[in-house]
Amino acid sequence: MSPLLRKPxxxxxRVHHLTPESAGWTYVGFDLYRLAPGDRVxxxxxxxxxxxxxxxxxxxxxxxxxxxxxAGERMSVFEGTPPHAIYVPAGAPFDAVATTDATLAVCSAxxxxxxxxxxxxxxxxxxxxxxxxxxxRAINAIAMEDxxxxxxxxxxxxxxxxxxxxxxxxxxHDEDAFPDMTYLEETYYHRLNPSQGFGVQRVFTEDGSxxxxxAVADGDLVLVPRGHHPCGAxxxxxMYYLNVMAGPLRKWRFRNHPDHAWIVERxxx
Numbered sequence: 506m507s508p509l510l511r512k513p514x515x516x517x518x519r520v521h522h523l524t525p526e527s528a529g530w531t532y533v534g535f536d537l538y539r540l541a542p543g544d545r546v547x548x549x550x551x552x553x554x555x556x557x558x559x560x561x562x563x564x565x566x567x568x569x570x571x572x573x574x575x576a577g578e579r580m581s582v583f584e585g586t587p588p589h590a591i592y593v594p595a596g597a598p599f600d601a602v603a604t605t606d607a608t609l610a611v612c613s614a615x616x617x618x619x620x621x622x623x624x625x626x627x628x629x630x631x632x633x634x635x636x637x638x639x640x641x642r643a644i645n646a647i648a649m650e651d652x653x654x655x656x657x658x659x660x661x662x663x664x665x666x667x668x669x670x671x672x673x674x675x676x677x678h679d680e681d682a683f684p685d686m687t688y689l690e691e692t693y694y695h696r697l698n699p700s701q702g703f704g705v706q707r708v709f710t711e712d713g714s715x716x717x718x719x720a721v722a723d724g725d726l727v728l729v730p731r732g733h734h735p736c737g738a739x740x741x742x743x744m745y746y747l748n749v750m751a752g753p754l755r756k757w758r759f760r761n762h763p764d765h766a767w768i769v770e771r772x773x774x
Contacts, residue, residue, distance in 0.1 A: 507717040509708055511726040521726050530730055532657065532751035533690040534613035540603035547600035554616025555593040556625065556648055556660050558747060562607025569597035569622040575604055582745050583698045585664050587630035587645050592623045592654055610694065614751035616656040625654055637772050639669045650756050659750040659757060668740045674765040675733035681753055686760050689752040691729040695721045695744065702742030708734045733762050
């Protein structure tokens with residue numbers, strides 16, 4: 506199995522636990538919890554900000570002493586509606602108590618400017634369409650750079666219809682060379698509908714030093730330390746993924762693969 510593919514470690518509780526140390530990089534962390542009613546998650550991330558995303562279900566959430574009440578609305582991620590999300594400042598305590606079966610993502614990266622805890626969604630998140638033909642997909646931009654809501658985190662959701670491609674044409678953001686490109690580590694938390702399906706993700710560099718093609722199952726996590734990283738959803742199965750990105754600069758600048766950049770140019774015409 507590819508070292509970039511991480512399977513859930515358990516079925517309930519904290520099913521993914523990715524730290525910069527376990528990933529072998531510097532910025533991005535990701536935890537994923539599957540909760541039953543009454544289950545509690547509580548933590549404090551020293552030196553690291555977090556965005557809590559209720560992927561599915563409902564939970565009562567507190568962060569940095571603020572009670573945000575019951576958050577969550579969609580009971581299946583494939584409803585496609587914008588998610589409820591909460592920003593947690595670096596070093597601030599937070600807790601979530603599930604009030605239904607729930608899936609909670611904790612996206613983290615270095616922070617420290619003293620931003621207050623805040624509700625980021627669903628208000629302020631507009632579902633948009635991107636791409637053409639079988640490259641069309643829907644985006645929920647939870648915390649991209651057009652929203653000044655975090656120090657280093659960039660977080661978004663993508664819904665890819667059956668038979669479509671996503672994160673495509675292939676692109677990379679693995680050099681600290683702003684304004685042409687930014688260095689951003691990235692994770693993909695994948696879901697498939699129906700859940701017995703699979704998707705495909707390739708992570709590869711132009712010089713061939715990294716080239717991994719993975720069949721991803723419902724609930725898998727893929728790491729993108731560098732290189733291009735397109736995904737495909739087979740006929741009959743729609744794909745969701747939650748992206749977390751972070752690096753030295755909170756901007757998303759990428760370069761398309763030179764062999765496939767003509768697709769972007771054609772579609773822009």
